[in-house]
Amino acid sequence: MADKVAIIGVGYTPPRPLTPDVSYKEMTYEAAVKSYHDANLSSHKDIDGFVTCAEDLLEGTSIFDEYTPDQLGAVQKPMHTISGDALYGIATAYMKIKTGLMNIVVVEAHSKASNIKTLPHILNYAVDPILNRPLNLHPYYIAGLEMQSFLAQTKTTPEQCASVVVKNKKNALRNDLSCFGANLTLQEVLNSAQTFSPLTKLQTVDHVDGAIVFVLASEKTAKKLHKKPIWVKGCGWISDSPTLETRNWDECDYAKLSSKMAYKQAGIKNPRTQIDFFEVDDTFSYKELQHLEAIGVYKKGTAGEACLKGDLNPTGKTPVNVSGGSLGIGSLLEASGGFRILEIIKQLRGEAGVRQLKKNKTALALAWRGIPTASGACVILATK
Amino acid sequence: MEVKGTTISKQDIESGKVLFTKGDPNAHYTWDTGIGIGRYLEGLREGKIWGTYCKKCNRTVVPPRVFCELCFSPVIEWKQLKDTGIINTFSICYVNWDASRVETPHLPAVIEIDGASKGCGILHVLDEVNPKEIHVGMKVKAVWKRPEERTGSILDIQYFKPY
Numbered sequence: 001m002a003d004k005v006a007i008i009g010v011g012y013t014p015p016r017p018l019t020p021d022v023s024y025k026e027m028t029y030e031a032a033v034k035s036y037h038d039a040n041l042s043s044h045k046d047i048d049g050f051v052t053c054a055e056d057l058l059e060g061t062s063i064f065d066e067y068t069p070d071q072l073g074a075v076q077k078p079m080h081t082i083s084g085d086a087l088y089g090i091a092t093a094y095m096k097i098k099t100g101l102m103n104i105v106v107v108e109a110h111s112k113a114s115n116i117k118t119l120p121h122i123l124n125y126a127v128d129p130i131l132n133r134p135l136n137l138h139p140y141y142i143a144g145l146e147m148q149s150f151l152a153q154t155k156t157t158p159e160q161c162a163s164v165v166v167k168n169k170k171n172a173l174r175n176d177l178s179c180f181g182a183n184l185t186l187q188e189v190l191n192s193a194q195t196f197s198p199l200t201k202l203q204t205v206d207h208v209d210g211a212i213v214f215v216l217a218s219e220k221t222a223k224k225l226h227k228k229p230i231w232v233k234g235c236g237w238i239s240d241s242p243t244l245e246t247r248n249w250d251e252c253d254y255a256k257l258s259s260k261m262a263y264k265q266a267g268i269k270n271p272r273t274q275i276d277f278f279e280v281d282d283t284f285s286y287k288e289l290q291h292l293e294a295i296g297v298y299k300k301g302t303a304g305e306a307c308l309k310g311d312l313n314p315t316g317k318t319p320v321n322v323s324g325g326s327l328g329i330g331s332l333l334e335a336s337g338g339f340r341i342l343e344i345i346k347q348l349r350g351e352a353g354v355r356q357l358k359k360n361k362t363a364l365a366l367a368w369r370g371i372p373t374a375s376g377a378c379v380i381l382a383t384k
Numbered sequence: 385m386e387v388k389g390t391t392i393s394k395q396d397i398e399s400g401k402v403l404f405t406k407g408d409p410n411a412h413y414t415w416d417t418g419i420g421i422g423r424y425l426e427g428l429r430e431g432k433i434w435g436t437y438c439k440k441c442n443r444t445v446v447p448p449r450v451f452c453e454l455c456f457s458p459v460i461e462w463k464q465l466k467d468t469g470i471i472n473t474f475s476i477c478y479v480n481w482d483a484s485r486v487e488t489p490h491l492p493a494v495i496e497i498d499g500a501s502k503g504c505g506i507l508h509v510l511d512e513v514n515p516k517e518i519h520v521g522m523k524v525k526a527v528w529k530r531p532e533e534r535t536g537s538i539l540d541i542q543y544f545k546p547y
Contacts, residue, residue, distance in 0.1 A: 023418025029451050033458070044456045060413035070453035112416065121410035130405045 005097045006222035006229035007090075007381070009039025009215030010345050012338075014177050015208040015330050017114060024059075024112045024211070028071040031211040032108065036073075039215035040225045041104070044073030047215070048102035052081045053089040053109040053334045057122050060115070072108055072213070084237075085109070085367035086212065086338030087377035091235035093216045103221055107214040109335035113207035127372050132244060140204070142244065142372045144196030147286045149249035151198060153300075154293070158198055160304025161285040162189035165202055167312060168282055168321050172328025174354050177339070179208050179330045189285075203285035208330030212338035228349045233362070233380040234268070236261025240374035247374050255294035255366060258378040262364070263296075266380045272297050272318060276359040277347065279340035281368040281376070282325040288312075291366055292320065295378070314357060322347070322355050337367030341379065348383050420450040423462070429536040431528050433467055435500050436460040443501045465499035467526035468547070472496045472505055476515045489515055495524055495544050511543035522546060 011034025013019075013027050022030075036044060052068040061067060065081035068074065082088045086109035093105035116122060124139045150156060163186060172181030184202065192202040222229040236258035240247060259271070268274050278297065282288040289303040297318060298306055306312055312320040323329060323343035326336050344363040346352040352360075362382040369375045396402050417425055420436070424447045427434040435446035440455045444463055451458045474493035480486050491510035496503065510518060511527070524544040534540040 020416050021419070023416055023421060026418045026420065026450055029458075033456075057411065060411065060415065070449075071451070073453075073456040075453050115413050115415050117412035117414060118410050125409065125411075129407055133407060134405060 004219040004222075005094045005216055005232045006219065006226070007214055007232065007341070007345060008217050008222050008226040008229050009035040009037075009041070010212070010342055011035030011038055012212040012342060013210050015111075015179055015210035015332060015339070017179055017206070017208050017330065019112070019114060019209040024110055025067075025071040027112075027209070027211040028108060028110050028213070031110070031213040032072050032106070035106070035213035035215055039217070041215065047073065047077065047104050047106050049078040049093075049096055049105045050074040051089040051092045051096075051105065051107045052079070053084055053086050053107070053338075054081055055083050055334060057125060058116060058333055059112070068108070072106060074106070078102075084375075085334050085336060085369060085377060086214075086341065087235075087365060087367040087379050088237055090214065090216070090232065090341065090379050091237055091377060093214075094232050094235050097216060097218050104215065104217045107216065107338075108211070109332075109338045110209075110211035111207065111332035111335045112209050113331070113333055114209050119207065123371050127244070128242075138196075139371050140196045140199070143204070143284045144199055145244075146249055147198050147284065150286050150290050153250035154304070155301050156286070156289060156304035158190055159186055160308050161198075161203060161289065162186045163304070163308045164282060164285040164288045164312075165189045165327055167307060168288075168325040168327040171314065171322055171355070172324025175324045175329065178324045178328045180206060180328055181324060199284060205283050205326045205331040208332055210332050210335060210339070212332075212335050212342060214338070214341070228383070230345050230348050230381050231384065233382045234262035234265030235377070235379050236265075237377035238375065242372075242374060244372065250290075251300075252290055252294035252368075252374075252376070254374055254376040255291050255368070255378070256296070258376055259295035259364070259366065262378045262380050266382075268380065271295060271364065275362050275364050275380070277319040277322060277357055277363050278366070279321055279323060279325070279343050279363065280366040281336070281340075282321055282327050283331060283336075283368060283370055285327070287368060288320060288325065291368070295364070295366060314355065319357055322352075322357060337365060337377065340365040340367065341381070344381050348381060418450075420448050424448050425536040425538075427464075428538065428540040429534045431467075431531065431534070431540075433465045433497060433506075433526070435463050435465045435497070435504070437463045443504070444499065445504045446497050446500045446506060463499065465497045467497075467528070467541075469495040469497040469500075469505060469524060469544075471510075471518065471520055471522045471524060472503070473520060474510065474518055476518070491515060491518065493518075493524075493544065506541075508538070508541060509543045510545065512545035517546075
């Protein structure tokens with residue numbers, strides 16, 4: 001088994017709501033070239049294997065993995081596609097290197113959300129076709145059900161959920177990659193159009209296009225190629241039972257168990273003191289709070305108050321989504337977790353500019369696979 | 385041992401004896417063509433076939449692309465190709481989507497376009513040809529729609545025919 005695995009390269013295209021000027025292949029090529037340059041690779045031929053993260057129905061192409069090699073320089077190389085978030089790809093690349101099978105592995109994810117004209121209908125295709133789909137409801141009702149249960153069980157208030165939106169959109173103003181930065185008040189968030197109550201419009205992400213590519217390498221190669229390798233300390237991923245009728249609505253077992261898996265590998269006993277900052281899924285306002293409680297950073301029913309008090313701000317005790325999160329940057333479908341990792345890499349390298357945190361040694365990224373899933377992945381990164 | 389099973393009739397389904405749930409996907413997309421394929425489609429609208437040349441690999445490909453997938457270089461040159469070529473491979477297709485027989489067979493073929501490198505061509509259909517006479521290496525030419533009918537689509541070429 002290889003001792004350690006690091007991320008040594010990252011390249012991306014700036015997220016934008018529309019990208020009619022480039023195809024997904026051209027967008028991904030740009031991210032790949034930048035990533036390989038960042039990793040100081042002398043040639044794409046040095047890469048041993050490739051992992052892409054994509055869903056056929058989001059691409060509109062069956063067996064989409066057939067269309068992934070060209071833009072990564074992966075023609076006639078080992079390549080496979082995972083139908084999940086970029087964090088699953090990071091975990092897979094980590095394992096490939098850990099086993100000693102490969103030395104350098106690339107992970108790619110992208111979003112062309114603007115090309116999907118019926119996205120809610122595509123998401124609805126993920127709910128049970130016999131038991132749930134005939135109800136013919138916009139699938140975001142599932143977030144409404146989950147938020148209702150979370151508020152009831154934890155006594156979290158709508159104001160506390162709204163404070164996540166205020167924080168993340170404000171953080172996004174300091175991130176030039178963000179599409180939805182804004183200075184908002186709690187009342188503006190709460191008074192925005194009611195959508196899937198208790199959700200309001202501003203508590204839900206908008207989608208954007210973009211591509212991101214990572215280069216991971218074994219310890220020896222990582223140290224040789226990059227001055228600031230970012231070490232993968234732990235990875236976890238969990239799928240809960242999918243049924244909407246019997247799932248645990250107020251707690252995220254996928255987040256709890258995937259973080260537990262990653263903590264064990266990383267030797268984390270107390271995430272709040274041992275991890276400097278967090279980039280966690282915030283597809284809906286309450287999800288950030290729910291995730292923080294599930295991964296043990298806050299006790300049940302206390303994350304909301306912490307956010308409202310400012311503890312989750314960049315200058316607070318526990319910075320969360322300094323990047324602006326998906327509420328601020330925009331959701332990039334399967335690439336969303338990739339942009340959480342991007343922020344962590346920038347922070348850990350000391351390259352985050354105006355957002356640079358002083359405590360920047362260890363960080364955690366958490367991805368949720370979105371409506372209607374009860375699945376997610378967790379990655380812990382560190383400078384040492 | 386023969387397992388006979390139980391026959392299900394259309395009436396069994398229609399009468400509700402066998403239960404099932406129907407669903408039709410509402411899946412609609414508008415795929416961005418990007419720089420490479422965008423220019424290719426613009427060319428087709430003008431009655432031209434564009435390819436790209438990679439100097440490093442000494443290879444001209446069609447449809448064009450803005451980077452070479454083999455050497456990974458973005459340094460490519462645009463090259464207008466002829467609308468003629470030779471058949472690389474073909475099939476004579478007698479079966480419809482619903483498995484019924486077609487009266488006039490469909491004739492898909494890969495046509496290596498003149499000016500492109502060996503093995504690089506367009507997937508299209510053949511017409512104005514006796515299926516029995518089609519062969520690998522046959523010289524064919526594009527039959528275009530009238531200029532006012534072209535939309536910037538692969539269908540701006542109606543088909544290829546021998547010449």
